[in-house]
Amino acid sequence: MRKIWDIPGGIHPPENKKQSVDQSIGALPLPDRLVLPLNQHIGAPARPVVKPGDRVLKGQVVAEPHGIVSAGVHASTSGVVESISLHPVPHPSAMSSNCIIVRPDGEDRWIEHQGIADYGSRDPQQLLDIIRLSGIAGLGGAGFPASVKLGPRQPIDTLIINGTECEPYITADDMLMRERPGEIVAGIRILAHILGNPANILIGIEDNKPEAYDALEAALASNSSEGSDIELVDFPTKYPSGGEKQLIQILTGKEVPSGKLPAELGIVCHNVGTTQAIYRAIVLGEPLISRITTVTGQSCAINRNYDVLLGTPVRHLLANNGFDADSCPRLIMGGPMMGFTLENPEVPVIKTTNCILAPSREEMPPAPLPQPCIRCGMCAEACPASLLPQQLFWYAQSENFDRLEAHNLFDCIECGACAYVCPSNIPLVQYYRAAKGEIRTLKQEKIKADHSRQRFEFHKERLERAEAEKAAKREARRRATESARARGAEDDSGITASVATSTEASSTAATSPEAKAPEAGTSAAKATVEDIIMAAKARAEARKASPEQRRAALERGIEAARHRLDSTRQKLADGEADNLGEASLDKLRAAVEDARVKLADAEGKLAKLDLPDSNDSDPADSSRDTGSAERVAKKLGDSPRQQLQGKIAAINNRIAVTEQKLAELTDAATLDALRSGLDKQRQKLAEAQQQLSALPVDTAPAPVESPVQDAAAAAITRAREKAARLAQMSPEEKLRSNLDSLVSRLDKARARLATAIAENADHVETLRTTVVNLESKVREAETKLAQGDH
């Protein structure tokens, strides 16, 4: 007898397995159509290789694996490809995704196929390729492509076959082991060959399946001639013994290190169903086109296991089992502990569908309202991962992500044992899922920020090099400017420059902070600074000039701006005529808009000048003018952080102006242009903010006048950052990130709703609407994403 280890925690929910094992594995009539999702596994969706109208035979490849972690899809009967389109698929979010829809022709005709009887003489890699092309993904529930799991980099000394099936109600593996033990054992031998004959080969079964145990034992005995060292191990029934990590612990006493794969311990673990499918793929040459699925629950008149063709709509399955939809409060795919509900019975059976559970109301009454957590610790007693679910719940509620990670939230396997025992009926797992989603999103954002910081640092280095090269030139120019200034400060060109650049002064001064930051020890750079201060002083002098002079300068500025606007417009028109790409057109439009803004700005200034009270005696105005040199000087003396803050403020300003305009405009072309201009600004803003966040803290003296940002402002900034990020992403990425954030928002909203309901708060209705809205948004996003998938 092999030593068995116990796992901490665990629960003993009513098994409810008896009702579905009375009859042998059955077959169903062909459904009127098969829905084959391209993504029935973890990893990249398969790529369709058929088109609507194509005739396909049973077992024919209809979609090929795409990338390493992927699995192919095969027609599970012969027929005609009706369409490749969006269809609801089994997923907790009730999303739709791309499916190949096949209309069976009723002939059920196989494609030519041939197995390999003498696999023992074949190269494992060749067998792995067959497994991969046969579309085999973990049938136990996770759906991880089997070929990936079987090709680990580490040497494997233990192969574990999982026949635990610890979830209540499900008997698919049980029946498979009872009725087809020979195929399982043959499959195990193939796996052993591929893995280089590991020293230990174990089949783990819970002791509530004696028939399966006996059947396997007999199969092993009759098969022992092939040099058998397969060990059959049974152990006490307890949920969740069948979790991969838990089973490994039970059979070997080892724990899979957090965040690692079992292969690191030299262990590979496969479900009995997967093993059998591999046997069929290798020896018979049959790809994965069917699986054993339990149909059970009191809303079904018949509770039984079927060998179901993949793609069979759940509705078809239910219809053949006397399903009473009215008595069924929820339809579950998988078991009662970890299964998810199906909204739409049209979803197909896929590779991971081990059970369709249609309970009656008495069987699964709606969950009572959650009561407060009394910290009784029953959840911790039940947790197989030795977590403290009550603490996780507490910190999930308060969104204390540091604490959540310190309490190892990510080691939660979402088994639901804690929620099952919680006397207060708190939907704990829901909180954990939401919190995990949120933390993941935050982490992704951080990774992105880190990337751009690196980019920024490279950029900085380059600039510094360039700066050194330019230093000499600047020195010369400074001398020239000084002598020129000595001759007369009211030089016309100076005034023009001052007006034309007035809107840009702040941003140009801060464009590359390090370029203008005082660089100790480099006299050249210092000279540059003085240079700029001088120029600013000169401009300030110029502003002090008489109204007439200022008007003249402004008018010249307007003239220049108008000219620029005309020329950019011309360019845009040319571009449009030349059918330039949309991207370049957008750029041009943005340029036009830029010019327009500047013109408007200049005109505004002129108008202001014309107002009677706007003259030199205006104290604010003049002080602004005289102060400008000091401001520039100050800006240059400022730390890079302050400069960036200034820059951000300026950009924000501009964004606000543009947005204002955007709101007022109706003309589509201009709108587009404005939008793209806006995007550009936002991008700049994001860059500046990233630079700001990238700055080491110590370069910032106490923030001089750091504005107290209220929550709203912060939210706006975040939204803008997001917009900027979105602008840099591909449409696919955009959709995905959008979807991610939506889902995490939805989870959060649901959790809030649950709390609100529990507390009977006033805003329950509002929250409910939010949840509904979010749900529809998620669905929309998913649809879009799916559409973009191929």
Add this chain to the structure above:
Amino acid sequence: MTLFPRVTSPHGHAPQRTDQVMLRVLLATLPGLVALTWNFGWGTLINIVLASATATACEAGVMALRKRPVRFYLSDLSALVTAVLLGLALPPLAPWWLVLMGVAFAIVIAKQFYGGLGYNPFNPAMVGYVVLLISFPIEMTTWITPRELLPEGVSLPGLWQSLQLVLPLPAPTDLAVDAFTGATPLDSFKHNTGLLTEQFYQQTPLFSEAELAGFGWEWVNLGFLAGGGWLLYQRIFTWHAPAAMLAAITLLSGIFYDGGSSTSAGSPLMHLLSGATMLGAFFIITDPVTSATSNLGRLIYGAGIGILVFVIRVWGNYPDAVAFAVLLMNFAAPLIDNYTVPRTYGHARAKRATVKKD
């Protein structure tokens, strides 16, 4: 086409509900309550009735003020548990206002001001008890002499007489209150001066008449021990905190028994079976809300309480100390929690709750 609702897993639930947990705690107090009533008369029962009514009224009032569903929150029975525990701890025949005040303070201030069930850092019953003990030391230390130790011709007051004593009714004329009030075993031991422990035990009827330690009190404590054992069996709480507390008391009193000298701290049996030891060990420190969270944490928490109880009993100013010890360790519970997070599956060692990862 019918769409089915979307519900998150798990789809099943164990039959256990919070109100059932509370109900079992209430049931488990019965043996102790019977022993108290047998030895000290109707007083404790009256305490409990008064306390329960007050607690229900306070809880309902606060819930109504907080605009929460009153019935839903009363149905968790947690207010009743607080009331019953405080009723058990207060001296029998305590005046009605004492009970009212203690319970109101426990429910309104110690529990609801902190956010209600699950959010209170301090054990409400013990907060109520300590507030009373500090404010009304005389009333709080007036105990009853056990029925069978009463002098000849004196008996415990009957139900009506007890009500007359407790409620603002005309006092019973045929009753000399002084005749049946007396010290508790711990109290009298504290005032032992100079006698060897053995001598003291022999000369004091409270001890000399007892089977194990402290006449009457031993049965009360055994009653609570029995109820606690049943709760343990029902897995309402784990053994860690009670076992650690009792072990700490046993160990310390064993060490400081000092062979029964005149400065002895008293025998382990006396410490285990007198005062509120068992009530505390199985009904007070097992209050999950205010105790430490992990099993290791509860060991530390329970041991801390055991040590504090002993220290205050022997060297402090109060004859008994469960309430103070519990409150002090309530303070420490969050800190204990930070350092006693269990080792998670797949991790080489346990982490502190305060570590930050970046």
